[in-house]
Amino acid sequence: MKRYAAFDPPEYRNWQPDGVLVREYRRRIEKDPERSGVVRQLTTDRLLDLYRDLLLTRLQDIGLKRWVRQGVISKAWLGVGEEAVTVGCVAALEPDRDVVIPMIRNAGAGHMMGLPLVHGFTSYLATADSPSAGRDFHYGDVAEGVIQPVSHMGTSVPVAAGAALAFKNRGEDRVALTWTGDGATRTAACHEGLVFASRLRVPVIIVIQDNQVALGTRVDQHGAGRPEDVPAAHGIAPLLCDGNNLLDVYAATTLARRQCVRGDGPTVVVAETFRMGGHATHDEREARETFAADLFEHWGRRDPVGLFESYLLEEGIAVETLAEVEAHATEAVEHAAEEALASRDDRPPPEHALYPGISEGGVLHGLAARLAVRG
Ligand SMILES: Cc1ncc(C[n+]2csc(CCOP(=O)(O)OP(=O)(O)O)c2C)c(N)n1
Ligand SMILES: [Mg+2]
Numbered sequence: 001m002k003r004y005a006a007f008d009p010p011e012y013r014n015w016q017p018d019g020v021l022v023r024e025y026r027r028r029i030e031k032d033p034e035r036s037g038v039v040r041q042l043t044t045d046r047l048l049d050l051y052r053d054l055l056l057t058r059l060q061d062i063g064l065k066r067w068v069r070q071g072v073i074s075k076a077w078l079g080v081g082e083e084a085v086t087v088g089c090v091a092a093l094e095p096d097r098d099v100v101i102p103m104i105r106n107a108g109a110g111h112m113m114g115l116p117l118v119h120g121f122t123s124y125l126a127t128a129d130s131p132s133a134g135r136d137f138h139y140g141d142v143a144e145g146v147i148q149p150v151s152h153m154g155t156s157v158p159v160a161a162g163a164a165l166a167f168k169n170r171g172e173d174r175v176a177l178t179w180t181g182d183g184a185t186r187t188a189a190c191h192e193g194l195v196f197a198s199r200l201r202v203p204v205i206i207v208i209q210d211n212q213v214a215l216g217t218r219v220d221q222h223g224a225g226r227p228e229d230v231p232a233a234h235g236i237a238p239l240l241c242d243g244n245n246l247l248d249v250y251a252a253t254t255l256a257r258r259q260c261v262r263g264d265g266p267t268v269v270v271a272e273t274f275r276m277g278g279h280a281t282h283d284e285r286e287a288r289e290t291f292a293a294d295l296f297e298h299w300g301r302r303d304p305v306g307l308f309e310s311y312l313l314e315e316g317i318a319v320e321t322l323a324e325v326e327a328h329a330t331e332a333v334e335h336a337a338e339e340a341l342a343s344r345d346d347r348p349p350p351e352h353a354l355y356p357g358i359s360e361g362g363v364l365h366g367l368a369a370r371l372a373v374r375g
């Protein structure tokens with residue numbers, strides 16, 4: 001497989017980050033004492049872990065896109081430009097206790113919760129060694145706190161609320177978190193989940209990932225109200241955050257988690273971001289025609305990876321340290337992609353498409369262990 005070439009064209013050598021945007025990034029957190037208090041607790045090592053997780057998430061998508069170009073797979077659903085919404089949320093959780101239900105733009109949640117990076121690649125190849133043994137490209141592992149999503153929009157909300165009800169009934173300090181798109185906030189399932197969660201005051205965090213579009217329909221075309229107004233209908237005051245500002249997402253979700261474990265019921269985090277590509281790789285040209293070009297420019301300048309990098313440099317972290325983290329992340333993703341390709345021809349036998357089903361426990365190995373009360 002072709003190695004990732006270093007991106008170092010001469011015209012960028014003396015490039016300086018946009019000072020105004022980095023100041024805005026910092027001010028966004030500093031203006032809220034609670035959020036800035038949360039961010040101040042982050043050590044340099046922790047900040048570098050977050051940087052690594054952002055890079056792993058971005059590089060996984062680049063690897064998948066390369067596979068599409070090379071004809072290894074026919075298409076891929078990517079989250080480029082939206083990585084901070086995933087990384088900031090998961091970083092605020094207790095990975096050994098909490099559960100998440102990621103959607104297609106939250107691939108980073110898998111490796112952050114402890115799933116091997118290679119699963120992000122084998123799931124697309126449908127090989128026998130892929131997480132669902134070739135049955136589905138959605139993947140999870142309840143033993144690691146990742147509930148496998150289904151493709152029906154909005155349905156992860158009632159499922160997450162159900163998991164949270166189990167935690168509440170057992171008196172456990174645990175939360176369930178799921179993401180839902182701006183489009184998915186229009187579904188009955190999402191509203192039913194919110195009714196259930198708010199009525200029973202369960203410890204669930206619903207993250208509305210408002211990337212301003214659902215397939216080819218802009219947010220202003222798919223509903224009369226704004227996604228951030230949805231929680232009010234269920235008596236929930238949302239925590240708004242800048243979805244491209246990793247630290248703002250992290251701080252908002254940390255506060256949301258505290259509220260949940262205090263027993264104050266469900267929380268909704270609304271993260272404003274922007275889908276920089278197509279719904280998947282097949283409709284990127286149409287996606288560019290869905291919005292005015294300057295909107296891409298606006299959000300491109302607010303790239304979550306670039307802004308966080310600038311922030312870290314301003315914090316005094318050496319550029320060599322960042323380069324080292326990047327080199328490790330690149331190697332890890334390349335290794336995962338190569339490992340997945342090695343089993344590319346390992347097709348599961350057709351009869352394996354049949355399985356006993358969830359009701360017989362056939363696909364939920366580890367559920368009992370995961371949900372058992374932990375000391
Ligand atoms: C109930 C349901 N209706 C329609 C679809 C087809 N579909 C898949 S993704 C999508 C758009 C989702 O938009 P949004 O919730 O904003 O998430 P995004 O793709 O922007 O992350 C649609 C309509 C579906 N999967 N489920
Ligand atoms: Mg959307």
